[in-house]
Amino acid sequence: MELGLKNKVGIITGASRGIGAETARVLAREGCSLVLAARDAAELARRVEEARDAGGQALAFPVDLCTPASAAAMVEAAVAKYGHFDFIVANAGAAKMGDILDLTDDDWHGGFELKFFGHVRLIKAAWPHLKARRGSIVLIAGAAGRTPGSTGLVTGAINSALFNLNKGLATRGIADGIQVNAISPGAVRTDRYIVRLRKAAQSNNITEAEAERRVVAEHGVTRVGEPADIAGxxxxxxxxxxxxxxxxVIDMDGGKTKGV
Ligand SMILES: NC(=O)c1ccc[n+]([C@@H]2O[C@H](COP(=O)([O-])OP(=O)(O)OC[C@H]3O[C@@H](n4cnc5c(N)ncnc54)[C@H](OP(=O)(O)O)[C@@H]3O)[C@@H](O)[C@H]2O)c1
Structure with missing residues:
Protein backbone atom coordinates (compact mmCIF):
# COMPACT_ATOMS: atom_id res chain seq x y z
CA MET A 1 0.00 0.00 0.00
CA GLU A 2 1.48 3.33 -1.02
CA LEU A 3 1.31 5.52 2.07
CA GLY A 4 2.27 8.80 0.41
CA LEU A 5 4.66 9.71 3.23
CA LYS A 6 7.76 10.32 1.10
CA ASN A 7 9.43 13.65 1.98
CA LYS A 8 7.12 14.25 4.94
CA VAL A 9 8.91 15.73 7.95
CA GLY A 10 8.12 14.79 11.52
CA ILE A 11 9.19 14.87 15.17
CA ILE A 12 9.13 11.64 17.20
CA THR A 13 9.65 11.75 20.96
CA GLY A 14 10.94 8.76 22.87
CA ALA A 15 12.70 7.64 19.70
CA SER A 16 15.79 6.06 21.26
CA ARG A 17 14.10 2.74 22.11
CA GLY A 18 10.93 0.68 21.88
CA ILE A 19 7.89 1.92 20.00
CA GLY A 20 9.46 5.30 19.13
CA ALA A 21 12.61 3.70 17.70
CA GLU A 22 10.59 1.28 15.57
CA THR A 23 8.39 4.15 14.37
CA ALA A 24 11.52 6.01 13.29
CA ARG A 25 12.66 2.95 11.30
CA VAL A 26 9.30 2.48 9.62
CA LEU A 27 8.84 6.14 8.72
CA ALA A 28 12.42 6.42 7.46
CA ARG A 29 11.73 3.48 5.14
CA GLU A 30 8.76 5.48 3.82
CA GLY A 31 11.17 8.32 2.96
CA CYS A 32 10.38 10.67 5.86
CA SER A 33 12.79 13.19 7.34
CA LEU A 34 12.73 13.02 11.13
CA VAL A 35 13.76 14.73 14.34
CA LEU A 36 14.34 12.06 16.98
CA ALA A 37 14.13 13.13 20.63
CA ALA A 38 15.08 11.26 23.83
CA ARG A 39 17.83 11.53 26.45
CA ASP A 40 20.20 8.80 25.25
CA ALA A 41 22.40 10.48 22.63
CA ALA A 42 24.27 7.27 21.70
CA GLU A 43 21.05 5.36 20.96
CA LEU A 44 19.68 8.31 18.99
CA ALA A 45 22.87 8.36 16.90
CA ARG A 46 22.21 4.70 16.03
CA ARG A 47 18.62 5.55 15.03
CA VAL A 48 19.97 8.32 12.75
CA GLU A 49 22.26 5.83 11.00
CA GLU A 50 19.41 3.34 10.62
CA ALA A 51 17.21 6.06 9.12
CA ARG A 52 19.91 6.94 6.60
CA ASP A 53 20.41 3.26 5.70
CA ALA A 54 16.64 2.91 5.25
CA GLY A 55 16.46 5.75 2.74
CA GLY A 56 15.22 8.55 5.01
CA GLN A 57 17.10 11.09 7.08
CA ALA A 58 17.04 12.04 10.74
CA LEU A 59 18.39 14.54 13.20
CA ALA A 60 19.18 13.38 16.73
CA PHE A 61 17.87 15.75 19.37
CA PRO A 62 19.09 14.55 22.79
CA VAL A 63 16.94 16.18 25.44
CA ASP A 64 15.13 15.63 28.73
CA LEU A 65 11.51 16.23 27.77
CA CYS A 66 10.64 17.10 31.37
CA THR A 67 12.55 20.34 30.85
CA PRO A 68 9.97 22.99 29.93
CA ALA A 69 12.22 24.64 27.31
CA SER A 70 12.70 21.33 25.45
CA ALA A 71 9.52 21.58 23.37
CA ALA A 72 10.25 24.94 21.76
CA ALA A 73 13.87 23.90 21.22
CA MET A 74 12.78 20.70 19.43
CA VAL A 75 10.44 22.63 17.15
CA GLU A 76 13.16 25.19 16.39
CA ALA A 77 15.60 22.39 15.56
CA ALA A 78 13.11 20.82 13.14
CA VAL A 79 12.48 24.12 11.37
CA ALA A 80 16.19 24.97 11.26
CA LYS A 81 17.03 21.59 9.72
CA TYR A 82 14.11 21.02 7.34
CA GLY A 83 12.33 24.40 7.05
CA HIS A 84 8.99 22.96 8.18
CA PHE A 85 7.41 19.79 9.59
CA ASP A 86 4.22 17.86 8.94
CA PHE A 87 3.63 15.69 12.00
CA ILE A 88 4.53 14.96 15.58
CA VAL A 89 4.38 11.57 17.27
CA ALA A 90 4.16 12.28 21.03
CA ASN A 91 5.35 8.94 22.31
CA ALA A 92 7.84 9.39 25.18
CA GLY A 93 6.52 8.03 28.43
CA ALA A 94 7.65 6.33 31.62
CA ALA A 95 5.59 6.08 34.77
CA LYS A 96 6.29 4.36 38.05
CA MET A 97 4.18 1.27 38.74
CA GLY A 98 3.12 0.52 42.28
CA ASP A 99 0.49 0.54 44.98
CA ILE A 100 -1.13 3.85 45.95
CA LEU A 101 0.45 3.61 49.42
CA ASP A 102 3.95 3.35 47.94
CA LEU A 103 3.72 5.97 45.17
CA THR A 104 5.27 9.32 46.12
CA ASP A 105 4.32 12.80 44.93
CA ASP A 106 7.46 12.73 42.79
CA ASP A 107 6.31 9.51 41.09
CA TRP A 108 3.03 11.19 40.12
CA HIS A 109 4.65 14.48 39.11
CA GLY A 110 7.39 12.74 37.11
CA GLY A 111 4.94 10.67 35.08
CA PHE A 112 2.73 13.63 34.25
CA GLU A 113 5.67 15.95 33.59
CA LEU A 114 6.96 13.69 30.82
CA LYS A 115 3.91 12.16 29.17
CA PHE A 116 1.24 14.80 29.77
CA PHE A 117 2.87 18.21 30.19
CA GLY A 118 5.71 17.25 27.83
CA HIS A 119 3.15 16.45 25.13
CA VAL A 120 1.09 19.59 25.87
CA ARG A 121 4.18 21.80 25.57
CA LEU A 122 5.24 20.16 22.31
CA ILE A 123 1.76 20.46 20.83
CA LYS A 124 1.57 24.13 21.78
CA ALA A 125 4.97 24.90 20.24
CA ALA A 126 4.22 22.83 17.12
CA TRP A 127 0.62 23.95 16.50
CA PRO A 128 1.28 27.03 14.28
CA HIS A 129 3.75 25.00 12.19
CA LEU A 130 1.32 22.11 11.81
CA LYS A 131 -1.47 24.55 10.93
CA ALA A 132 0.67 25.97 8.15
CA ARG A 133 1.19 22.46 6.70
CA ARG A 134 -2.25 20.95 7.48
CA GLY A 135 -0.26 18.52 9.61
CA SER A 136 -0.95 15.73 12.06
CA ILE A 137 -0.53 14.86 15.74
CA VAL A 138 -0.42 11.27 16.99
CA LEU A 139 -0.55 10.77 20.75
CA ILE A 140 0.64 7.42 22.08
CA ALA A 141 -1.54 6.73 25.10
CA GLY A 142 -2.14 3.25 26.59
CA ALA A 143 -4.85 0.73 27.45
CA ALA A 144 -4.61 1.47 31.19
CA GLY A 145 -6.38 4.75 30.41
CA ARG A 146 -9.63 2.85 29.81
CA THR A 147 -8.94 -0.33 31.76
CA PRO A 148 -7.44 0.78 35.07
CA GLY A 149 -5.29 -1.54 37.14
CA SER A 150 -4.45 -1.10 40.80
CA THR A 151 -0.68 -1.02 40.19
CA GLY A 152 -0.75 1.11 37.03
CA LEU A 153 -2.41 4.14 38.61
CA VAL A 154 -0.03 6.81 37.32
CA THR A 155 0.06 5.55 33.76
CA GLY A 156 -3.72 4.98 33.78
CA ALA A 157 -4.44 8.53 34.92
CA ILE A 158 -2.03 10.02 32.35
CA ASN A 159 -3.52 7.99 29.50
CA SER A 160 -7.07 8.99 30.49
CA ALA A 161 -5.95 12.61 30.47
CA LEU A 162 -4.47 12.11 27.00
CA PHE A 163 -7.77 10.70 25.68
CA ASN A 164 -9.48 13.85 26.87
CA LEU A 165 -6.77 16.09 25.38
CA ASN A 166 -7.04 14.16 22.12
CA LYS A 167 -10.78 14.80 21.76
CA GLY A 168 -10.55 18.46 22.75
CA LEU A 169 -7.66 19.14 20.39
CA ALA A 170 -9.31 17.20 17.57
CA THR A 171 -12.18 19.69 17.62
CA ARG A 172 -9.80 22.63 17.45
CA GLY A 173 -7.83 20.76 14.81
CA ILE A 174 -10.87 20.71 12.52
CA ALA A 175 -10.87 24.52 12.55
CA ASP A 176 -7.11 24.74 11.99
CA GLY A 177 -6.71 21.85 9.53
CA ILE A 178 -4.70 19.70 11.95
CA GLN A 179 -5.39 15.98 12.29
CA VAL A 180 -5.30 14.78 15.93
CA ASN A 181 -5.59 11.13 17.02
CA ALA A 182 -4.46 8.81 19.79
CA ILE A 183 -3.23 5.22 19.61
CA SER A 184 -3.67 3.16 22.73
CA PRO A 185 -1.35 0.14 22.97
CA GLY A 186 -1.82 -2.78 25.33
CA ALA A 187 1.26 -4.75 26.40
CA VAL A 188 3.98 -4.32 23.76
CA ARG A 189 7.29 -6.21 23.67
CA THR A 190 9.64 -3.33 24.52
CA ASP A 191 12.34 -3.22 27.21
CA ARG A 192 9.94 -2.54 30.08
CA TYR A 193 7.74 -5.52 29.12
CA ILE A 194 10.75 -7.83 28.72
CA VAL A 195 12.13 -6.88 32.16
CA ARG A 196 8.73 -7.46 33.78
CA LEU A 197 8.32 -10.80 31.99
CA ARG A 198 11.76 -12.00 33.14
CA LYS A 199 10.98 -11.04 36.73
CA ALA A 200 7.64 -12.88 36.59
CA ALA A 201 9.31 -15.95 35.11
CA GLN A 202 12.03 -15.97 37.79
CA SER A 203 9.75 -15.36 40.75
CA ASN A 204 7.28 -18.06 39.65
CA ASN A 205 10.05 -20.44 38.55
CA ILE A 206 8.56 -20.81 35.06
CA THR A 207 9.86 -20.19 31.55
CA GLU A 208 9.42 -16.81 29.88
CA ALA A 209 7.13 -18.47 27.32
CA GLU A 210 4.89 -19.70 30.13
CA ALA A 211 5.00 -16.28 31.82
CA GLU A 212 3.85 -14.76 28.53
CA ARG A 213 1.01 -17.28 28.19
CA ARG A 214 -0.13 -16.13 31.64
CA VAL A 215 0.05 -12.46 30.61
CA VAL A 216 -2.06 -13.20 27.54
CA ALA A 217 -4.63 -15.10 29.62
CA GLU A 218 -4.69 -12.50 32.41
CA HIS A 219 -5.11 -9.60 29.95
CA GLY A 220 -7.66 -11.54 27.91
CA VAL A 221 -5.87 -10.70 24.65
CA THR A 222 -5.02 -12.38 21.37
CA ARG A 223 -1.26 -11.88 21.89
CA VAL A 224 1.36 -9.44 23.14
CA GLY A 225 1.98 -6.58 20.71
CA GLU A 226 5.23 -5.89 18.88
CA PRO A 227 6.66 -2.38 18.40
CA ALA A 228 6.08 -2.89 14.66
CA ASP A 229 2.32 -3.24 15.29
CA ILE A 230 2.17 0.23 16.80
CA ALA A 231 4.61 1.75 14.32
CA GLY A 232 2.51 0.36 11.46
CA VAL A 249 -8.63 6.51 20.08
CA ILE A 250 -7.32 3.44 18.30
CA ASP A 251 -7.03 0.44 20.62
CA MET A 252 -3.96 -1.50 19.42
CA ASP A 253 -4.24 -3.89 22.32
CA GLY A 254 -5.23 -7.37 21.14
CA GLY A 255 -8.66 -6.94 22.73
CA LYS A 256 -7.57 -5.75 26.19
CA THR A 257 -10.12 -2.93 26.20
CA LYS A 258 -13.45 -4.62 26.89
CA GLY A 259 -15.69 -1.58 27.33
CA VAL A 260 -17.48 0.22 24.48
N1 LIG B 1 5.36 -1.06 25.92
C1 LIG B 1 4.14 -1.17 26.39
O1 LIG B 1 3.69 -2.26 26.82
C2 LIG B 1 3.21 0.04 26.37
C3 LIG B 1 1.85 -0.17 26.70
C4 LIG B 1 0.98 0.91 26.69
C5 LIG B 1 1.48 2.19 26.38
N2 LIG B 1 2.79 2.35 26.07
C6 LIG B 1 3.26 3.71 25.79
O2 LIG B 1 4.01 3.75 24.60
C7 LIG B 1 5.02 4.74 24.71
C8 LIG B 1 6.38 4.12 24.36
O3 LIG B 1 6.58 3.04 25.24
P1 LIG B 1 7.81 2.03 25.09
O4 LIG B 1 7.38 0.74 25.68
O5 LIG B 1 8.37 2.09 23.71
O6 LIG B 1 8.82 2.70 26.13
P2 LIG B 1 10.39 2.52 26.33
O7 LIG B 1 10.92 1.39 25.52
O8 LIG B 1 10.59 2.55 27.79
O9 LIG B 1 10.91 3.88 25.68
C9 LIG B 1 10.54 5.09 26.24
C10 LIG B 1 11.14 6.20 25.41
O10 LIG B 1 10.88 7.45 26.09
C11 LIG B 1 12.13 8.11 26.28
N3 LIG B 1 12.13 8.89 27.50
C12 LIG B 1 11.87 8.45 28.76
N4 LIG B 1 12.03 9.46 29.64
C13 LIG B 1 12.41 10.55 28.91
C14 LIG B 1 12.73 11.89 29.23
N5 LIG B 1 12.69 12.35 30.50
N6 LIG B 1 13.09 12.74 28.23
C15 LIG B 1 13.13 12.29 26.95
N7 LIG B 1 12.82 11.05 26.58
C16 LIG B 1 12.47 10.19 27.56
C17 LIG B 1 13.16 6.98 26.32
O11 LIG B 1 14.43 7.44 25.93
P3 LIG B 1 15.66 7.81 26.90
O12 LIG B 1 15.66 6.83 28.02
O13 LIG B 1 16.81 7.72 25.96
O14 LIG B 1 15.38 9.21 27.35
C18 LIG B 1 12.63 6.04 25.27
O15 LIG B 1 13.03 6.45 23.98
C19 LIG B 1 4.97 5.28 26.14
O16 LIG B 1 4.26 6.49 26.17
C20 LIG B 1 4.21 4.20 26.88
O17 LIG B 1 3.50 4.68 28.00
C21 LIG B 1 3.66 1.31 26.07
Missing part, protein backbone atom coordinates in the same frame (compact mmCIF):
# COMPACT_ATOMS: atom_id res chain seq x y z
CA UNK A 233 -0.64 1.97 12.85
CA UNK A 234 1.15 5.30 13.34
CA UNK A 235 2.23 5.21 9.66
CA UNK A 236 -1.31 4.40 8.59
CA UNK A 237 -2.80 7.29 10.59
CA UNK A 238 -0.23 9.68 9.08
CA UNK A 239 -0.78 8.35 5.57
CA UNK A 240 -3.36 9.47 3.04
CA UNK A 241 -5.39 6.34 3.93
CA UNK A 242 -5.80 7.47 7.55
CA UNK A 243 -6.75 11.01 6.65
CA UNK A 244 -10.40 10.77 7.75
CA UNK A 245 -9.46 9.77 11.30
CA UNK A 246 -9.97 12.70 13.67
CA UNK A 247 -10.14 12.44 17.46
CA UNK A 248 -10.04 8.65 17.30
Missing amino acids: MISFVLSRHGNLLQGA
Whole structure:
Protein backbone atom coordinates (compact mmCIF):
# COMPACT_ATOMS: atom_id res chain seq x y z
CA MET A 1 0.00 0.00 0.00
CA GLU A 2 1.48 3.33 -1.02
CA LEU A 3 1.31 5.52 2.07
CA GLY A 4 2.27 8.80 0.41
CA LEU A 5 4.66 9.71 3.23
CA LYS A 6 7.76 10.32 1.10
CA ASN A 7 9.43 13.65 1.98
CA LYS A 8 7.12 14.25 4.94
CA VAL A 9 8.91 15.73 7.95
CA GLY A 10 8.12 14.79 11.52
CA ILE A 11 9.19 14.87 15.17
CA ILE A 12 9.13 11.64 17.20
CA THR A 13 9.65 11.75 20.96
CA GLY A 14 10.94 8.76 22.87
CA ALA A 15 12.70 7.64 19.70
CA SER A 16 15.79 6.06 21.26
CA ARG A 17 14.10 2.74 22.11
CA GLY A 18 10.93 0.68 21.88
CA ILE A 19 7.89 1.92 20.00
CA GLY A 20 9.46 5.30 19.13
CA ALA A 21 12.61 3.70 17.70
CA GLU A 22 10.59 1.28 15.57
CA THR A 23 8.39 4.15 14.37
CA ALA A 24 11.52 6.01 13.29
CA ARG A 25 12.66 2.95 11.30
CA VAL A 26 9.30 2.48 9.62
CA LEU A 27 8.84 6.14 8.72
CA ALA A 28 12.42 6.42 7.46
CA ARG A 29 11.73 3.48 5.14
CA GLU A 30 8.76 5.48 3.82
CA GLY A 31 11.17 8.32 2.96
CA CYS A 32 10.38 10.67 5.86
CA SER A 33 12.79 13.19 7.34
CA LEU A 34 12.73 13.02 11.13
CA VAL A 35 13.76 14.73 14.34
CA LEU A 36 14.34 12.06 16.98
CA ALA A 37 14.13 13.13 20.63
CA ALA A 38 15.08 11.26 23.83
CA ARG A 39 17.83 11.53 26.45
CA ASP A 40 20.20 8.80 25.25
CA ALA A 41 22.40 10.48 22.63
CA ALA A 42 24.27 7.27 21.70
CA GLU A 43 21.05 5.36 20.96
CA LEU A 44 19.68 8.31 18.99
CA ALA A 45 22.87 8.36 16.90
CA ARG A 46 22.21 4.70 16.03
CA ARG A 47 18.62 5.55 15.03
CA VAL A 48 19.97 8.32 12.75
CA GLU A 49 22.26 5.83 11.00
CA GLU A 50 19.41 3.34 10.62
CA ALA A 51 17.21 6.06 9.12
CA ARG A 52 19.91 6.94 6.60
CA ASP A 53 20.41 3.26 5.70
CA ALA A 54 16.64 2.91 5.25
CA GLY A 55 16.46 5.75 2.74
CA GLY A 56 15.22 8.55 5.01
CA GLN A 57 17.10 11.09 7.08
CA ALA A 58 17.04 12.04 10.74
CA LEU A 59 18.39 14.54 13.20
CA ALA A 60 19.18 13.38 16.73
CA PHE A 61 17.87 15.75 19.37
CA PRO A 62 19.09 14.55 22.79
CA VAL A 63 16.94 16.18 25.44
CA ASP A 64 15.13 15.63 28.73
CA LEU A 65 11.51 16.23 27.77
CA CYS A 66 10.64 17.10 31.37
CA THR A 67 12.55 20.34 30.85
CA PRO A 68 9.97 22.99 29.93
CA ALA A 69 12.22 24.64 27.31
CA SER A 70 12.70 21.33 25.45
CA ALA A 71 9.52 21.58 23.37
CA ALA A 72 10.25 24.94 21.76
CA ALA A 73 13.87 23.90 21.22
CA MET A 74 12.78 20.70 19.43
CA VAL A 75 10.44 22.63 17.15
CA GLU A 76 13.16 25.19 16.39
CA ALA A 77 15.60 22.39 15.56
CA ALA A 78 13.11 20.82 13.14
CA VAL A 79 12.48 24.12 11.37
CA ALA A 80 16.19 24.97 11.26
CA LYS A 81 17.03 21.59 9.72
CA TYR A 82 14.11 21.02 7.34
CA GLY A 83 12.33 24.40 7.05
CA HIS A 84 8.99 22.96 8.18
CA PHE A 85 7.41 19.79 9.59
CA ASP A 86 4.22 17.86 8.94
CA PHE A 87 3.63 15.69 12.00
CA ILE A 88 4.53 14.96 15.58
CA VAL A 89 4.38 11.57 17.27
CA ALA A 90 4.16 12.28 21.03
CA ASN A 91 5.35 8.94 22.31
CA ALA A 92 7.84 9.39 25.18
CA GLY A 93 6.52 8.03 28.43
CA ALA A 94 7.65 6.33 31.62
CA ALA A 95 5.59 6.08 34.77
CA LYS A 96 6.29 4.36 38.05
CA MET A 97 4.18 1.27 38.74
CA GLY A 98 3.12 0.52 42.28
CA ASP A 99 0.49 0.54 44.98
CA ILE A 100 -1.13 3.85 45.95
CA LEU A 101 0.45 3.61 49.42
CA ASP A 102 3.95 3.35 47.94
CA LEU A 103 3.72 5.97 45.17
CA THR A 104 5.27 9.32 46.12
CA ASP A 105 4.32 12.80 44.93
CA ASP A 106 7.46 12.73 42.79
CA ASP A 107 6.31 9.51 41.09
CA TRP A 108 3.03 11.19 40.12
CA HIS A 109 4.65 14.48 39.11
CA GLY A 110 7.39 12.74 37.11
CA GLY A 111 4.94 10.67 35.08
CA PHE A 112 2.73 13.63 34.25
CA GLU A 113 5.67 15.95 33.59
CA LEU A 114 6.96 13.69 30.82
CA LYS A 115 3.91 12.16 29.17
CA PHE A 116 1.24 14.80 29.77
CA PHE A 117 2.87 18.21 30.19
CA GLY A 118 5.71 17.25 27.83
CA HIS A 119 3.15 16.45 25.13
CA VAL A 120 1.09 19.59 25.87
CA ARG A 121 4.18 21.80 25.57
CA LEU A 122 5.24 20.16 22.31
CA ILE A 123 1.76 20.46 20.83
CA LYS A 124 1.57 24.13 21.78
CA ALA A 125 4.97 24.90 20.24
CA ALA A 126 4.22 22.83 17.12
CA TRP A 127 0.62 23.95 16.50
CA PRO A 128 1.28 27.03 14.28
CA HIS A 129 3.75 25.00 12.19
CA LEU A 130 1.32 22.11 11.81
CA LYS A 131 -1.47 24.55 10.93
CA ALA A 132 0.67 25.97 8.15
CA ARG A 133 1.19 22.46 6.70
CA ARG A 134 -2.25 20.95 7.48
CA GLY A 135 -0.26 18.52 9.61
CA SER A 136 -0.95 15.73 12.06
CA ILE A 137 -0.53 14.86 15.74
CA VAL A 138 -0.42 11.27 16.99
CA LEU A 139 -0.55 10.77 20.75
CA ILE A 140 0.64 7.42 22.08
CA ALA A 141 -1.54 6.73 25.10
CA GLY A 142 -2.14 3.25 26.59
CA ALA A 143 -4.85 0.73 27.45
CA ALA A 144 -4.61 1.47 31.19
CA GLY A 145 -6.38 4.75 30.41
CA ARG A 146 -9.63 2.85 29.81
CA THR A 147 -8.94 -0.33 31.76
CA PRO A 148 -7.44 0.78 35.07
CA GLY A 149 -5.29 -1.54 37.14
CA SER A 150 -4.45 -1.10 40.80
CA THR A 151 -0.68 -1.02 40.19
CA GLY A 152 -0.75 1.11 37.03
CA LEU A 153 -2.41 4.14 38.61
CA VAL A 154 -0.03 6.81 37.32
CA THR A 155 0.06 5.55 33.76
CA GLY A 156 -3.72 4.98 33.78
CA ALA A 157 -4.44 8.53 34.92
CA ILE A 158 -2.03 10.02 32.35
CA ASN A 159 -3.52 7.99 29.50
CA SER A 160 -7.07 8.99 30.49
CA ALA A 161 -5.95 12.61 30.47
CA LEU A 162 -4.47 12.11 27.00
CA PHE A 163 -7.77 10.70 25.68
CA ASN A 164 -9.48 13.85 26.87
CA LEU A 165 -6.77 16.09 25.38
CA ASN A 166 -7.04 14.16 22.12
CA LYS A 167 -10.78 14.80 21.76
CA GLY A 168 -10.55 18.46 22.75
CA LEU A 169 -7.66 19.14 20.39
CA ALA A 170 -9.31 17.20 17.57
CA THR A 171 -12.18 19.69 17.62
CA ARG A 172 -9.80 22.63 17.45
CA GLY A 173 -7.83 20.76 14.81
CA ILE A 174 -10.87 20.71 12.52
CA ALA A 175 -10.87 24.52 12.55
CA ASP A 176 -7.11 24.74 11.99
CA GLY A 177 -6.71 21.85 9.53
CA ILE A 178 -4.70 19.70 11.95
CA GLN A 179 -5.39 15.98 12.29
CA VAL A 180 -5.30 14.78 15.93
CA ASN A 181 -5.59 11.13 17.02
CA ALA A 182 -4.46 8.81 19.79
CA ILE A 183 -3.23 5.22 19.61
CA SER A 184 -3.67 3.16 22.73
CA PRO A 185 -1.35 0.14 22.97
CA GLY A 186 -1.82 -2.78 25.33
CA ALA A 187 1.26 -4.75 26.40
CA VAL A 188 3.98 -4.32 23.76
CA ARG A 189 7.29 -6.21 23.67
CA THR A 190 9.64 -3.33 24.52
CA ASP A 191 12.34 -3.22 27.21
CA ARG A 192 9.94 -2.54 30.08
CA TYR A 193 7.74 -5.52 29.12
CA ILE A 194 10.75 -7.83 28.72
CA VAL A 195 12.13 -6.88 32.16
CA ARG A 196 8.73 -7.46 33.78
CA LEU A 197 8.32 -10.80 31.99
CA ARG A 198 11.76 -12.00 33.14
CA LYS A 199 10.98 -11.04 36.73
CA ALA A 200 7.64 -12.88 36.59
CA ALA A 201 9.31 -15.95 35.11
CA GLN A 202 12.03 -15.97 37.79
CA SER A 203 9.75 -15.36 40.75
CA ASN A 204 7.28 -18.06 39.65
CA ASN A 205 10.05 -20.44 38.55
CA ILE A 206 8.56 -20.81 35.06
CA THR A 207 9.86 -20.19 31.55
CA GLU A 208 9.42 -16.81 29.88
CA ALA A 209 7.13 -18.47 27.32
CA GLU A 210 4.89 -19.70 30.13
CA ALA A 211 5.00 -16.28 31.82
CA GLU A 212 3.85 -14.76 28.53
CA ARG A 213 1.01 -17.28 28.19
CA ARG A 214 -0.13 -16.13 31.64
CA VAL A 215 0.05 -12.46 30.61
CA VAL A 216 -2.06 -13.20 27.54
CA ALA A 217 -4.63 -15.10 29.62
CA GLU A 218 -4.69 -12.50 32.41
CA HIS A 219 -5.11 -9.60 29.95
CA GLY A 220 -7.66 -11.54 27.91
CA VAL A 221 -5.87 -10.70 24.65
CA THR A 222 -5.02 -12.38 21.37
CA ARG A 223 -1.26 -11.88 21.89
CA VAL A 224 1.36 -9.44 23.14
CA GLY A 225 1.98 -6.58 20.71
CA GLU A 226 5.23 -5.89 18.88
CA PRO A 227 6.66 -2.38 18.40
CA ALA A 228 6.08 -2.89 14.66
CA ASP A 229 2.32 -3.24 15.29
CA ILE A 230 2.17 0.23 16.80
CA ALA A 231 4.61 1.75 14.32
CA GLY A 232 2.51 0.36 11.46
CA MET A 233 -0.64 1.97 12.85
CA ILE A 234 1.15 5.30 13.34
CA SER A 235 2.23 5.21 9.66
CA PHE A 236 -1.31 4.40 8.59
CA VAL A 237 -2.80 7.29 10.59
CA LEU A 238 -0.23 9.68 9.08
CA SER A 239 -0.78 8.35 5.57
CA ARG A 240 -3.36 9.47 3.04
CA HIS A 241 -5.39 6.34 3.93
CA GLY A 242 -5.80 7.47 7.55
CA ASN A 243 -6.75 11.01 6.65
CA LEU A 244 -10.40 10.77 7.75
CA LEU A 245 -9.46 9.77 11.30
CA GLN A 246 -9.97 12.70 13.67
CA GLY A 247 -10.14 12.44 17.46
CA ALA A 248 -10.04 8.65 17.30
CA VAL A 249 -8.63 6.51 20.08
CA ILE A 250 -7.32 3.44 18.30
CA ASP A 251 -7.03 0.44 20.62
CA MET A 252 -3.96 -1.50 19.42
CA ASP A 253 -4.24 -3.89 22.32
CA GLY A 254 -5.23 -7.37 21.14
CA GLY A 255 -8.66 -6.94 22.73
CA LYS A 256 -7.57 -5.75 26.19
CA THR A 257 -10.12 -2.93 26.20
CA LYS A 258 -13.45 -4.62 26.89
CA GLY A 259 -15.69 -1.58 27.33
CA VAL A 260 -17.48 0.22 24.48
N1 LIG B 1 5.36 -1.06 25.92
C1 LIG B 1 4.14 -1.17 26.39
O1 LIG B 1 3.69 -2.26 26.82
C2 LIG B 1 3.21 0.04 26.37
C3 LIG B 1 1.85 -0.17 26.70
C4 LIG B 1 0.98 0.91 26.69
C5 LIG B 1 1.48 2.19 26.38
N2 LIG B 1 2.79 2.35 26.07
C6 LIG B 1 3.26 3.71 25.79
O2 LIG B 1 4.01 3.75 24.60
C7 LIG B 1 5.02 4.74 24.71
C8 LIG B 1 6.38 4.12 24.36
O3 LIG B 1 6.58 3.04 25.24
P1 LIG B 1 7.81 2.03 25.09
O4 LIG B 1 7.38 0.74 25.68
O5 LIG B 1 8.37 2.09 23.71
O6 LIG B 1 8.82 2.70 26.13
P2 LIG B 1 10.39 2.52 26.33
O7 LIG B 1 10.92 1.39 25.52
O8 LIG B 1 10.59 2.55 27.79
O9 LIG B 1 10.91 3.88 25.68
C9 LIG B 1 10.54 5.09 26.24
C10 LIG B 1 11.14 6.20 25.41
O10 LIG B 1 10.88 7.45 26.09
C11 LIG B 1 12.13 8.11 26.28
N3 LIG B 1 12.13 8.89 27.50
C12 LIG B 1 11.87 8.45 28.76
N4 LIG B 1 12.03 9.46 29.64
C13 LIG B 1 12.41 10.55 28.91
C14 LIG B 1 12.73 11.89 29.23
N5 LIG B 1 12.69 12.35 30.50
N6 LIG B 1 13.09 12.74 28.23
C15 LIG B 1 13.13 12.29 26.95
N7 LIG B 1 12.82 11.05 26.58
C16 LIG B 1 12.47 10.19 27.56
C17 LIG B 1 13.16 6.98 26.32
O11 LIG B 1 14.43 7.44 25.93
P3 LIG B 1 15.66 7.81 26.90
O12 LIG B 1 15.66 6.83 28.02
O13 LIG B 1 16.81 7.72 25.96
O14 LIG B 1 15.38 9.21 27.35
C18 LIG B 1 12.63 6.04 25.27
O15 LIG B 1 13.03 6.45 23.98
C19 LIG B 1 4.97 5.28 26.14
O16 LIG B 1 4.26 6.49 26.17
C20 LIG B 1 4.21 4.20 26.88
O17 LIG B 1 3.50 4.68 28.00
C21 LIG B 1 3.66 1.31 26.07
